[in-house]
């Protein structure tokens with residue numbers, strides 16, 4: 846099984862941005878953590894971060910026929926991007942949406958997620974462990990490929 850984890854806008858600022866919300870570990874630590882989760886669950890995959898919405902769309906399009914699962918934390922694009930939702934619908938790959946913080950306990954605008962209209966599972970407020978849960982979910986459900 847092959848998983849693509851996509852991290853969107855401002856996640857490269859982890860460790861610097863609002864540590865009381867997002868913690869003090871940096872993006873490199875998150876990248877390493879996700880790759881370790883792949884190994885533990887005996888899946889292969891890639892991890893990438895971009896601040897550009899169109900790159901997220903292109904990565905999702907490129908995942909067609911190349912990945913069996915997608916994990917996505919689109920950052921603020923979660924709350925605005927019909928384009929990312931449409932890309933996920935287009936490729937129809939099992940997708941888990943992850944947020945480090947508990948978006949439902951924050952500002953009202955964070956309660957709207959376009960990605961949730963497609964994602965089969967949404968994990969919020971568990972920090973890095975949310976990604977571990979997402980990898981395990983996809984590996985357990987689709988990993989026999």
Ligand code: DQA
Pocket residue numbers: 854855856918919920921922923943944945946947948955
């Ligand atoms: C986030 C939550 C979003 O509302 C915010 O814009 C982010 C990070 C999270 O991981 O908690 O950039 O996706």
